[in-house]
Amino acid sequence: MADVSDLKNIPKFNGQNFQLWKFQIKAVLVAQDLLEIVEGTETKPVAGADNANATKVKEWTEKNAKAMFALSSSIDYSQLDYLVNCASPNEMWKKLSNIHEQKSTSNKLALTTKFHEYRKSPNDFIAQHVANIENIASQLKDIGQTVSDVMIMAKIISTLPSKYNAFISAWDSVPDTDQTMDKLRERLLREETRMSADDDIPRAFAATTIDTKNNGRKQPDYAADVDTRRSTGGYLFMLSDGCITWSSK
Secondary structure, three states, rough: OOOHHOOOOOEEEEOOOHHHHHHHHHHHHHOOOHHHHHHOOOOOOOHHHHHOOHHHHHHHHHHHHHHHHHHHHOOOOOHHHHOOOOOHHHHHHHHHHHHHHHOHHHHHHHHHHHHHHOOOOOOOOOHHHHHHHHHHHHHHEEEEEOOOOHHHHHHHOOOOHHHHHHHHHHHHHOEEEHHOOHHHHHHHHHHHHHHOOOOHHHHHHOEEEEEOOOEEEEEOOOOOOOOOOOOEEEEEEEOEEEEEEEEOO
């Protein structure tokens, strides 16, 4: 039978988060060389005259049983009710897909609306925000509605909070050939880390700020470097119309 240890870390599918479960179970099926059986691309060999293909038929039958075991072991009882009459893992797979990936026009419209109306939750980290958008795009792809990487990147950027405005401006200056999902994700994660590190430090402003107590002037260029997200600028302190200290970096 399929290796039980491969299934123990997969939550049983209970009707929720079908795409996540599908991704996890497909990884197990690939590892066990069972995905083709489940998807129906590896069909039962013909026995042939005098059972010439008896060995191949036996191997296929064993893999078929393993695949049914893997699927049924990763599904909650509430979902098994739909599958009790299925005679093959391919039939089980199709039944689950038909139920949870409805390809109707109304479902396409609902998912498309969900994609366009999605907004970042204030409590979501960047990795979760990106994953949520990619997950909706994956659901649309599963029902035949392709969403390009450009659309996904545009959605990610357009739903960032205002504190990422400097990043967005910098990203616009990146050459088109470098504007990929991987690089956007990498730079957003880097920006999030930088912002987290700066939480206890007063934010720099794009306009000149004046320290009236010490008669100091500071002119930063906030996060202008698209790769390092570092600011460049300097400060100047005056005493009786004379410069007593300054720095530029």
